[in-house]
Amino acid sequence: MDQNSTYTLSNGVKIPVIGFGTWQSPNGEVATSAVKAALEMGYRHIDTASAYGNEESVGAGLLASGVPRGEVFLTSKLWNKDHGYDETLAAFDLTLARMKVKYLDLYLIHWPIPMERRTDWKDSLLGTWNAMIKLYKDGRIRAIGVSNCRPHHIEHLVRNTSVVPMVNQIEYHPGFWQKYVVDFCKELGMQIQAWSPMAQGRVFHLPLLKELSEKYNKSIAQICIRWELQKGVNPLPKSVTPARIAENFNVFDFTISDDDIAKIDALPESGATGYDPDHFIYAS
Ligand SMILES: NC(=O)c1ccc[n+]([C@@H]2O[C@H](COP(=O)([O-])OP(=O)(O)OC[C@H]3O[C@@H](n4cnc5c(N)ncnc54)[C@H](OP(=O)(O)O)[C@@H]3O)[C@@H](O)[C@H]2O)c1
Known part of the structure; x- marks a missing residue:
């Protein structure tokens, strides 16, 4: 595995194994520079979302990098207020316009159950999914998926x-990697992407990870x-700090032993940092 490695999605589309996260990268110069820096360092997969409010800057960073659009795997996500068939089609057009691109590589339903849809989430989610299928069949998205979904x-x-x-x-990060969701998705041939792959820094104090950091001479x-x-998952590390952007992509010159992988797997459950997908508490 190296910096150019890809996983293959169930429809044959190839997705670079590391994606660059952009949540909390403020719209404007910060997000634009971060995306540009990541692409210049060799990342070829960018993850954003309508809810991050930075799609414009992500698109600007892509343009500024000079990397051809066709060489970059670009993901965005449909926000909660836009659930429903017609709403999804309209939101998708706005996402493309903000990023100044003609298609997406991956479009995800950000959360399965927006607060306003608690009572009719099944109809609402289905309408949204049918719109995603239409966009996919129309050739406007190369792959479609979900986020924060449980088996049901x-x-x-x-x-x-x-x-x-x-x-x-x-x-998905040490201490919280939702094995039952992963196993269910793998059975269906779905690719798992890891958001908050470093738990936003909350795992940095764990003694086991400190010990492994010293053992492998890696952060x-x-x-x-x-x-x-090594778990076959697609991490999406976010940073706006050039040295960290480089560090997070420099992970292909060592291998964690099976024993140490098992030790990380067995870390005690830390609980989620994010919301419960069945009880999302944000109003849109
Ligand atoms: N689908 C969803 O619901 C969902 C939810 C959350 C996140 N995501 C996606 O997943 C991406 C990653 O998740 P995340 O942003 O929550 O968390 P993360 O990538 O685990 O952590 C990001 C934080 O860690 C810091 N950091 C990054 N690299 C570091 C390093 N090498 N050493 C020390 N600190 C470092 C960053 O600081 P600086 O930026 O200041 O350098 C930032 O504060 C998001 O950006 C987004 O694209 C999706």
Whole structure:
């Protein structure tokens, strides 16, 4: 595995094994510079979302980097207020316009159940998914998927459309990696993406990770990202700091032993840093 390595999604589309996260990268110069720097360092996969409010800057960073659009795997996500068939189609157009691109490589439903849809989430989620399928069939997205979904959300989509999402992007880091969700998705041939792959720094104090950092002469961030890669998962490390952007991509010159992978797997459950997908508490 190296910096150019890819996973293959169930529809044959190739996705670079590390994606560059952009949540909390403020719209404007900061996000633009971060995306440009990442692409200049060799990242070829960028993850954003309508809710991050920085799609314009992500698109600007892509342009400024000079890397051809066709060489970059670009993901965005549909926000909660836009659930529903017509709403999804309209939101997708706005996302493309903000990023100044003609297509997306991956479009995800950000959360399965917006607060306003608690009582009718099944109809609402299905309408959203049917719009994603249309956009995919129209050739405007190369792959479609979900985020923060548990098995019962995915089962509902598959039972009613027979279209299995190609990706589930979930919270995944040492201490919280949702094995039951991962096993379910793998069974269906779905790729797992790891959001907050370093738990936003909350795992940096763990003694085991400190010990492995010294053993492999790598930072704890690099240990996390490498562990995710060896688990077959697609980490999306975020940084706006050039040295860290480089560090997080420099994880291909060492291998964590099977024994040490098992030790990280067995770390006690830390709990989620994010919201419970069945009880999302944000109003849109
Ligand atoms: N689908 C979803 O619901 C969802 C939810 C959350 C996140 N995501 C995606 O996943 C991406 C990653 O998740 P995240 O941003 O929550 O967390 P993360 O990547 O685990 O951590 C990001 C934080 O760690 C710092 N950091 C980055 N590299 C570091 C290093 N090498 N050493 C020390 N600190 C480092 C960053 O600081 P600086 O930036 O200041 O350098 C930032 O504060 C997001 O950006 C987003 O694209 C998706």
